[in-house]
Amino acid sequence: xxxxxxxxxxxxxxxxPFMSLTTKQKNDALNAxxxxxxxxxxxxxxxxxxxxxxxxxxxxSKSLQDRLAxxxxxxxxxxxxxxxxxxxxxxxxxxxxxxxxxxxxxxSKIRVPIGVIGMIYEARPNVTVDAAGLSLKTGNAVVLxxxxxxxKSNQKIVEVLRQAxxxxxxxxxxxxxxxxxxxxxxxxxxxxxGLLDVVIPRGGASLIQNxxxxxxxxxxxxxxxxxxxxxxxxxxxxxxxxxxxxxxxQRPSVCNAMExxxxxxxxxxxxxxxxxxxxxxxxxxxxxxEEAKRIVSWIEDVSNDDYATEYNDYILNVKVxxxxxxxxxxxxxxxxxxxxxxxxxxxxxxTRFLQEVDATSVYHNASTRFTDGFEFxxxxxxxxxxxxxxxxxxxxxxxxxxxxxxxxGTGQIKE
Amino acid sequence: xxxxxxxxxxxxxxxxPFMSLTTKQKNDALNAxxxxxxxxxxxxxxxxxxxxxxxxxxxxSKSLQDRLAxxxxxxxxxxxxxxxxxxxxxxxxxxxxxxxxxxxxxxSKIRVPIGVIGMIYEARPNVTVDAAGLSLKTGNAVVLxxxxxxxKSNQKIVEVLRQAxxxxxxxxxxxxxxxxxxxxxxxxxxxxxGLLDVVIPRGGASLIQNxxxxxxxxxxxxxxxxxxxxxxxxxxxxxxxxxxxxxxxQRPSVCNAMExxxxxxxxxxxxxxxxxxxxxxxxxxxxxxEEAKRIVSWIEDVSNDDYATEYNDYILNVKVxxxxxxxxxxxxxxxxxxxxxxxxxxxxxxTRFLQEVDATSVYHNASTRFTDGFEFxxxxxxxxxxxxxxxxxxxxxxxxxxxxxxxxGTGQIKE
Numbered sequence: 001x002x003x004x005x006x007x008x009x010x011x012x013x014x015x016x017p018f019m020s021l022t023t024k025q026k027n028d029a030l031n032a033x034x035x036x037x038x039x040x041x042x043x044x045x046x047x048x049x050x051x052x053x054x055x056x057x058x059x060x061s062k063s064l065q066d067r068l069a070x071x072x073x074x075x076x077x078x079x080x081x082x083x084x085x086x087x088x089x090x091x092x093x094x095x096x097x098x099x100x101x102x103x104x105x106x107x108s109k110i111r112v113p114i115g116v117i118g119m120i121y122e123a124r125p126n127v128t129v130d131a132a133g134l135s136l137k138t139g140n141a142v143v144l145x146x147x148x149x150x151x152k153s154n155q156k157i158v159e160v161l162r163q164a165x166x167x168x169x170x171x172x173x174x175x176x177x178x179x180x181x182x183x184x185x186x187x188x189x190x191x192x193x194g195l196l197d198v199v200i201p202r203g204g205a206s207l208i209q210n211x212x213x214x215x216x217x218x219x220x221x222x223x224x225x226x227x228x229x230x231x232x233x234x235x236x237x238x239x240x241x242x243x244x245x246x247x248x249x250q251r252p253s254v255c256n257a258m259e260x261x262x263x264x265x266x267x268x269x270x271x272x273x274x275x276x277x278x279x280x281x282x283x284x285x286x287x288x289x290e291e292a293k294r295i296v297s298w299i300e301d302v303s304n305d306d307y308a309t310e311y312n313d314y315i316l317n318v319k320v321x322x323x324x325x326x327x328x329x330x331x332x333x334x335x336x337x338x339x340x341x342x343x344x345x346x347x348x349x350x351t352r353f354l355q356e357v358d359a360t361s362v363y364h365n366a367s368t369r370f371t372d373g374f375e376f377x378x379x380x381x382x383x384x385x386x387x388x389x390x391x392x393x394x395x396x397x398x399x400x401x402x403x404x405x406x407x408x409g410t411g412q413i414k415e
Numbered sequence: 416x417x418x419x420x421x422x423x424x425x426x427x428x429x430x431x432p433f434m435s436l437t438t439k440q441k442n443d444a445l446n447a448x449x450x451x452x453x454x455x456x457x458x459x460x461x462x463x464x465x466x467x468x469x470x471x472x473x474x475x476s477k478s479l480q481d482r483l484a485x486x487x488x489x490x491x492x493x494x495x496x497x498x499x500x501x502x503x504x505x506x507x508x509x510x511x512x513x514x515x516x517x518x519x520x521x522x523s524k525i526r527v528p529i530g531v532i533g534m535i536y537e538a539r540p541n542v543t544v545d546a547a548g549l550s551l552k553t554g555n556a557v558v559l560x561x562x563x564x565x566x567k568s569n570q571k572i573v574e575v576l577r578q579a580x581x582x583x584x585x586x587x588x589x590x591x592x593x594x595x596x597x598x599x600x601x602x603x604x605x606x607x608x609g610l611l612d613v614v615i616p617r618g619g620a621s622l623i624q625n626x627x628x629x630x631x632x633x634x635x636x637x638x639x640x641x642x643x644x645x646x647x648x649x650x651x652x653x654x655x656x657x658x659x660x661x662x663x664x665q666r667p668s669v670c671n672a673m674e675x676x677x678x679x680x681x682x683x684x685x686x687x688x689x690x691x692x693x694x695x696x697x698x699x700x701x702x703x704x705e706e707a708k709r710i711v712s713w714i715e716d717v718s719n720d721d722y723a724t725e726y727n728d729y730i731l732n733v734k735v736x737x738x739x740x741x742x743x744x745x746x747x748x749x750x751x752x753x754x755x756x757x758x759x760x761x762x763x764x765x766t767r768f769l770q771e772v773d774a775t776s777v778y779h780n781a782s783t784r785f786t787d788g789f790e791f792x793x794x795x796x797x798x799x800x801x802x803x804x805x806x807x808x809x810x811x812x813x814x815x816x817x818x819x820x821x822x823x824g825t826g827q828i829k830e
Contacts, residue, residue, distance in 0.1 A: 016747065017771075019770055019771060019773065020770055020771065099791060099792050101790070101791075101792060105781055105785060105790075107791055107792075112773070114803050114804070115773070115803060193627065197803050197804075198803070198804055212608070212631055213631050216627055216628050218633070218634070218636075218802060218803075218804045219633070220804070221633075236826070239826040242826060242828050243826065243828055245828075246828035246829055247828075250828070250829050251829075332431065354821045355434055355435055356431075356432075356434060356435065358431075358434065358527070358530070358819070359819065360819060360820060361819070361820045361822060362819065362820070362821050362822065363822045363824060364821075364822070364823050364824060365823070365824040365825055365826055365827075366520055366822055366823075366824025366825075366826070366827040366828075367824075367827065367828045367829050369828070369829035370520060370822065370827065370829060371820075375516070375520075375829075376514060376516075376522055376820075377514050377516055377522075387633060388529050388530060388612050388613070388633075388817035389529070389612075389613055389633045389635070389804065389805040389817070390804040390805040392817055392818050392819065393818075393819070393820050402803035402804070402807055403807050403808075404773070404774065404775060404776070404777065404807065404808070405775060405776040405777070405786075405791070405808050406769045406777050406779075407776060407777065407778045407779070407781055407785065408779050408780070408781075409778060409779060409780040409781025409782075410780055410781075411651070411654040411657060411658065411780055411781070412780075412781040412782065412785065413657050413658055413660075413661035413662075413665070413781075413782045413784070414661055414665050414666075414782050414784035414785060414790075
């Protein structure tokens with residue numbers, strides 16, 4: 001039997017009694033895992049050093065090296081992350097609905113674990129800890145498949161976490177890591193219907209597309225964000241400039257950062273020059289349409305391909321538009337339904353934008369950078385779902401749960 | 416452009432303004448559709464006669480002919496079905512959650528349409544009407560692909576429904592029917608990411624498996640039910656016999672009917688003979704394990720393959736078990752996580768069964784035949800989801816919705 005199938009079966013078997021775990025049992029396990037990470041940090045850091053050495057040998061970029069690197073401070077963050085999960089409310093067992101039927105049946109809808117979660121992700125080893133902790137708190141087993149560049153680090157982390165579980169009520173088999181670095185092992189995971197109940201990809205567009213295109217197991221799609229800010233003619237100028245600047249510059253590498261700024265022509269005439277200057281000082285490269293270039297001559301031409309690009313970088317498209325219709329139409333055409341914003345003092349236009357723009361998160365007068373489980377107050381985040389089924393937007397613990405109906409009768413039979 | 420893609424694009428475009436439809440606009444459209452079905456029933460019935468003639472020529476079985484047939488009474492039922500949907504609460508726009516953050520952001524989670532729903536189904540033309548009505552009430556456009564044996568009927572029904580929409584505020588393009596009877600048109604639908612937001616298959620196991628195996632669009636899996644009833648040693652004998660009889664015999668052809676009866680050995684010794692006799696009188700063929708055969712000699716041998724078979728017929732497996740552990744273990748092994756039942760007066764055992772058995776619907780002292788949107792009080796049913804994501808169990812209107820976050824700010828930017 002392949003490694004993938006064998007480990008998925010172990011996870012499935014381990015997950016069976018998880019419906020009955022108490023919150024205390026789960027929290028004790030999370031605390032034991034948090035302790036173990038710190039206790040064995042030297043082992044983890046030296047395994048990580050092997051990955052880093054391999055990365056340097058293979059010309060891994062500086063920024064990817066940085067994402068991969070583990071030091072005492074990052075171990076502390078991972079450990080703290082687990083303790084934060086301890087403090088979150090346990091969603092399992094919660095009654096969501098109670099229906100009393102005329103025939104006397106009482107139907108109770110309750111939250112239950114999903115079962116076994118497959119996580120497929122890239123370089124950052126902290127995802128290994130987060131995914132294990134969030135899965136465990138929600139009563140799920142997890143099969144992890146991290147990037148090959150972090151394999152040694154992930155192996156050691158999982159070894160430490162599993163060892164910690166041995167002192168608890170929870171089977172260490174609940175956390176499985178696939179060691180096989182071959183891409184075929186990912187594709188095998190994607191077809192394990194009956195063993196994996198869901199697959200969650202986290203990483204770049206090509207990883208996510210591979211999962212979406214090849215999975216027969218249900219997927220929660222995360223990721224791509226071509227986000228827009230529309231500055232309406234009735235926007236407060238200072239607020240608009242602050243929001244548009246923040247949405248691009250505060251951290252351009254993330255999915256909720258803005259890629260295209262849409263500006264009403266009347267606002268643009270008065271204020272686009274000042275805003276463009278602010279971007280220039282922050283080394284943002286600007287591409288604009290004809291109307292934008294007529295106001296600020298030094299910006300480059302924008303193409304339709306640019307509008308469809310998630311830069312995740314200090315590059316910005318600017319389109320001066322005639323009105324809100326053109327802005328919404330542009331977002332329909334090029335948006336990825338992630339995070340969109342209107343800045344305006346006109347309540348009717350804001351309401352229309354919030355209603356008509358189809359995205360996980362639509363903002364009135366705030367930066368798109370807030371689309372995030374922590375900023376939404378969930379206390380944790382598995383990722384940001386960009387699909388419409390099951391969970392949409394930032395996913396907290398409930399996104400890792402399913403439901404069932406328990407039905408209480410007194411001998412009812414169907415007529 | 417292919418028929419499938421063209422129609423999916425028309426549906427997508429039609430669905431765009433649907434977020435803003437009022438409940439009245441949708442209900443007016445549903446009433447117009449209900450009226451039109453009755454008004455044009457002769458056209459529909461004569462198109463259906465063509466399908467039936469073709470079916471008879473091709474040796475379609477009597478029971479499939481029956482499912483396919485449309486008469487005035489069935490038209491009335493379809494029309495009434497639409498009027499029942501009018502009476503259901505509109506889920507769109509409902510606020511599910513409001514989060515106030517320390518920075519002043521107000522985050523409102525609201526129900527929105529999914530977008531475009533693809534329905535792939537078999538013979539019964541009433542699904543065409545149900546799916547169109549349920550989709551419309553939830554603000555979704557729909558692309559329908561019915562079975563080729565019902566093509567003429569479905570074409571006429573959709574023509575009548577679309578014509579009815581012309582007198583309303585809703586674009587007729589919201590209801591699309593694929594005419595191409597080739598299976599390739601199904602497979603094309605399954606890959607239309609970006610145009611279809613979800614595909615829902617309804618039909619036999621091979622149709623559903625084809626969808627699950629080949630779709631890159633998210634799927635809501637419906638269907639297979641290998642359901643069990645476990646009669647515990649502490650069951651009320653008369654109640655147990657009534658429930659076990661009802662679960663098998665009341666309508667064996669449906670997914671929530673029982674396929675395997677598990678009986679505690681102590682109960683079996685005293686009561687299995689009487690129950691078996693009752694089944695025999697109803698022409699139920701029984702297959703049993705050694706322990707069952709020792710009590711009732713005339714039953715046949717059961718195999719592991721039998722335990723894994725959804726008969727949907729007057730055939731029943733009976734397994735006499737030592738205790739509840741063996742019963743739960745059997746359900747874990749052979750169940751399809753659809754509907755499971757324990758009959759017992761022992762509250763602790765009931766609680767354990769309800770907690771440990773993983774299925775959409777777990778019953779204490781009631782027939783599994785109640786797993787159904789109407790019996791659960793939803794007033795409608797799109798199908799019974801047997802997957803763990805998005806919706807599980809009988810699906811009412813909320814299963815055809817998604818959510819979005821609207822975020823209200825006063826200039827907040829991320830620090």
